[in-house]
Amino acid sequence: MIHPTAIIEDDVTIGEGTSVWDNVHIRHGATLGEECIVGEKSYIAYDVKIGNRVKINAMVYICAAVTIEDGVMVSASTTFTNDRFPRATTPDLKNLRPSDPDEHTLPTLVREGATIGAGCTIGNDLTIGKWAMVGMGSLVTGDVPDFHLVLGSPARSVGAVCRCGQLVYRFGESDEGAVKCECGLGYTVKGKVVSEIIPG
Numbered sequence: 001m002i003h004p005t006a007i008i009e010d011d012v013t014i015g016e017g018t019s020v021w022d023n024v025h026i027r028h029g030a031t032l033g034e035e036c037i038v039g040e041k042s043y044i045a046y047d048v049k050i051g052n053r054v055k056i057n058a059m060v061y062i063c064a065a066v067t068i069e070d071g072v073m074v075s076a077s078t079t080f081t082n083d084r085f086p087r088a089t090t091p092d093l094k095n096l097r098p099s100d101p102d103e104h105t106l107p108t109l110v111r112e113g114a115t116i117g118a119g120c121t122i123g124n125d126l127t128i129g130k131w132a133m134v135g136m137g138s139l140v141t142g143d144v145p146d147f148h149l150v151l152g153s154p155a156r157s158v159g160a161v162c163r164c165g166q167l168v169y170r171f172g173e174s175d176e177g178a179v180k181c182e183c184g185l186g187y188t189v190k191g192k193v194v195s196e197i198i199p200g
Contacts, residue, residue: 018033018034030045121139145157145193
């Protein structure tokens, strides 16, 4: 389903079952997988890669050089960035700098299952790990490990989250052991490394 007010440029790939809502703008070369939702007034830049079953809420800005894997949630008013030291013009002020990716364009990778809360700002040259969760209003300036919950500005790890989204562990003085979520899934914590316990 593509809303009639959406702008879809040439060479955009949209997977089966994906919904694109009103006033969305998707630039050339972008790829969206199957069964995604793109909320109203969101912008997806050229050559962005988005996996399957990704939820992008309203007014999300996804710039060039961002890759989002399967099952990710990007909540409303989240902004991605890709240039650490941006300038509008050349140093002599005589020319606008082009918007095309160049040597200053830095990538961001959001791994499968991660959630980014409402109103977050995501830096660049970083990875948000598998099933990680970024709390609303956070400023992410560095990598987020798998299964970590990060909060604040700048965002800091405060605990571990389950695949189901529940907080299962708060980091403290003794960060080691096994924990089990109420949903039945288990994890080990060693230092700040969180690993799934695979039933077997």
